[in-house]
Amino acid sequence: MPSLELPLVLIAILAGTLAVTSAGRGAWVALAILSLSSSALEFSVADPDRIGLILRLSAIGIGLVVALPENLFEGQALRRDLALTALVRTLREHPVVVASAIAGLLLGLVPLALPIESSSDALRAAGIALLVVGLPPLLTSRFIEATTRAAVVTLAGTMLLRTSIFGALDSLTALAIAAGFTCILVVGGSVATRISNAEGER
Amino acid sequence: MSDGEILTAIRALFPTLMALSSLALVPIVKLWRGQERDDAATYATFGVQVLLLVTSVGAVLSGAGYVSTLKIGQVTIDPSEPGRLLVVLGGIVFAVIVGAGEGRRAGTMGQIALFGIAAIDLSLAIPSGIAPIALLLFASLAISGAAASGKDDVGRARAVFRDLRTVSLLLPAVVIAEILRTAISYAAVDAAYATPASLAAGTALGVSIVLIVAAGVFPFHSRLIKIFEALPIVGSLLVGVWIPSALALIVMSELSVLASSITDPLGGAIVPGILLAGAATLVFGAVSALLHDDIGEIVGFIAVGNAGWLALAAAAALQSPTDTSSRLIVLPGTLAISLFGLWLVSVRRRYGTTSISELGGWARRTGANGIALISAIVALAALPPGAVLAARLNLLLLGGNPLIALFAIIGQLLLIAAAIRLLLVGFTPQSQTVHEAETRPFANVITISLIAGSIFVAAAAAGWLSLETGGTGPLPPAPSVSPATSFDPAPSFEPTAAPTGESTPSVIPSGSGEVSPAP
Structure with missing residues (x-):
């Protein structure tokens, strides 16, 4: 679906940016959208049997179900947090991250200075943009949920960059990476719960 | 699926099947003994210990030959000799540790150990791109x-x-190394791009960073110390020692292939940097172990010191790719640290403290723990001198830097001194805590298994048993970070022959993304 590639790339980058800049509901919904769009970008073109895509979506689905905080789907709060004005305000409050995403996108459009060229500039641009957006909070954030989301954004970016050069993952590697996504989400969620419980007891 | 294929699948996936079967074991035991019965946890622990030992025996019987190679479509699972050796010894080591740990969660720890050694076996059996490292x-x-x-x-x-955080950061490093590695063969035909040696250096740096960070080499040691401080010993050993050892085998295999495939020396300061990190880690781990008074931290720092040997081995694999010493030292180090872990869990369980000041006279009170620590010291020192000690000395010679070698030897001696200090504390007058502790009679299954297990593991670690051949053998399908077989890279330029008068490329493209030595 080459015609959908560019919109998916833009959606993935926007969702990745929101996943690391928003808090609470907006961030988790953005993460879910990032996961869907990056998985579709990674597997749809080169994997005719779709096993990789199914594995990835199932794994992220399970991970999100476990990791999602309680009361996420309260209708009114969800509408408030996902309102366009709220999202725009969040992006305006984090100009450095937005600038990083745009810079990553532009940087990714330039061919690699290596003798192997990407078959898909769009995938490479998305991969590098997500890496640029995800790595700083992964390295520096002291908040567990934010770090977990940054880890997912970084891993999604890494896999997109890899796919842009090597094509879709083989089924065994796809299984390992899918397990990794679940693992990051589940462990991140469990650590966050445990620390808040321990602090509550104290 | 024919009977033969089923048998092959069982052989290939035996540790994984055992780990999965443990998921059913605990509910079955609870059903049998009843939820209210106090002995349900004891029976579950015993059941998991049996599964660990069965995994060990099963790995010996299954072996790593072609009869254990499973093919499902394009996926191949080909158990390797080092992987099976880790399973054999891991099953025994963790069965003893789970027994010595006792307690309500011992069964769960046994299950974690089963899944850990199954993951190690599986990863060393997958010849597929980044899958084993991931x-x-x-x-x-x-x-x-x-x-x-x-x-x-x-x-x-x-x-x-x-x-x-660490795991999430390491995966991009692996992927970048994979991309650089693929570029090597194409760089040789176009002078406009980076040289094969510089790309190889970048690849070596990427995969070495994975090993250095995962193993806890200085200055990335704090993760390992926190793990040993905070996690139960089975988790600490798996995350801090066993899994990094399996990673080390993969990384060293990759480094050997990389170094043997280019004729130019690797650019940059990769090898001196890794050597320096290795020697610094040995000295740092040993000095820290001598300065700390908590046995959990001391064992953590001894594990850091062992990580120094892994770094030295990685440098040796780059310096001399055909030499097997680098792979020979991995398993003994893992077993030696596991013995310290066994001693730690046993002492902590018996006396309920990890402070040296409260453990005076522990060896006089519980002689079995004393035997466990002496075994660990023998394993750490690799005595009497044999293949393991020779391999360590060979690594230092391969490094080619006398100052680094001297630092490494000093560090190793200080590590042994730190371990002997723990033993000496055991022969000082008994502290109040030790005096009041409840001890078991000597003729006890747990005590006997602690002693027998310690001596067996020490024998394997110090090279008394001829297990080193498994450690030195190649990874039958050498797992690497090279792209999967399905990848068919298409360079965007027309490869041209190097102009006359220019230096001959050190590698030539093989057409499959793999690197071949120059003729």
């Missing part, structure tokens, strides 16, 4: 998460959080 990294994260569960302890949670 599998090990994510298994490490999952194990630390599972080991830390069951208690709302901030320290434990923070150790797991640190692990999550």
Whole structure:
């Protein structure tokens, strides 16, 4: 679906940016959208049997179900947090991250200075943009949920960059990476719960 | 599926099947003994110990030959000799540790050990791109998460959080190394791009960073110390020692292939840097172990010191790719640290403290623990001198820097001194805590298994048993970070022959993304 590639790339980058800049509901919904769009970008073109895509979506689905905080789907709060004005305000409050995403996108459009060229500039641009957006909070954030989301954004970016050069993952590697996504989400969620419980007891 | 194929699948996936069967074991035991019965946990622990030993025996019987190679479509699972050796010894080591640990969660720890050694076996059996490294990294994260569960302890949670961050950062490094590695063969035909040696140096740096960070080499040691401080010992050993050892085997295999495929020396300061990190880690780990007074921290720093040997081995694999010494030292180091872990869990369980000041006279009170620590010291020192000690000395010679070698030897001697200090504390007058502790009679299954297990593992670690051949053997399908077989890279330029008068490329493209030596 080459015609959908560019919109998916833009959606993935926007969702990745929101996943690391928003808090609470907006961030988790953005993460879910990032996961869907990056998985579709990674597997749809080169994997005719779709096993990789199914594995990835199932794994992220399970991970999100476990990791999602309680009361996420309260209708009114969800509408408030996902309102366009709220999202725009969040992006305006984090100009450095937005600038990083745009810079990553532009940087990714330039061919690699290596003798192997990407078959898909769009995938490479998305991969590098997500890496640029995800790595700083992964390295520096002291908040567990934010770090977990940054880890997912970084891993999604890494896999997109890899796919842009090597094509879709083989089924065994796809299984390992899918397990990794679940693992990051589940462990991140469990650590966050445990620390808040321990602090509550104290 | 024919009977033969089923048998092959069982052989190939035996440790994984055992790990999965443990998931059913605990509910069955609870059903049998009843939820209210106090002995349900004891029976579950015993059952898991049996599964660990069965895994060990099964790995010996299954072996790593072609009859154990499973093919499902394009996926091949080909158990390797080092992987099976790790399973054989891991099954025994963790069965003894779970027995010595006792307690309500011992059964769960046994299950974690089963899944850990299954992940190690599986990752060393997959010849598929980044899958083995990704599998090990994510298994490490999952194990630390599972080991830390069951208690709302901030320290434990923070150790797991640190692990999550580390694993998430290492995977991009692996992928970048994979991309650089693929570029090597194409760089040789176009002078406009980076040289094969510089790309190889970048690849070596990428995969070495994975090993250095995962193993806890200085200055990345704090993760390992936190793990040993916070997690139960089974989780600490798996995440901090066993999984990094399996990673080391993969990385060293990759480094050997890389170094043997280019004729130019690697650019940059990769080898001196790794050598320096290795020697510094040995000295740092030993000095820190001598300065600390908590046995959990001391064992953690001894594990850091062992990571120094892994770094030295990685440098040796780059310097001399055909030499097998680098792979020979991995398993003995793992077993030696496991013995320290066994001693630690046994002493902690018996006396309920980890402070040296409260453990005066522990060896006089519990002689079996004394035997366990002496075994660990023998394993650490690799005595009497044999293949393991020779391999360590060979690594230092391969490094080619007398100052680094001297530092490494001093560090190793200080590590042994730190371990002997623990033993000497055991012969001082008994502290109040030790005096009042409840001890078991000597003729006890747990005590006997502790002694027998310690001596067996020490024998394997010090090279008394001829197990080193498994450690030195190649990884039958050498797992590497090279692209999967399905990848058919298409360079965007027309490869041209190097102009006359220019230096001959050190590698030539083989057409499959793999690197071939220049003729």
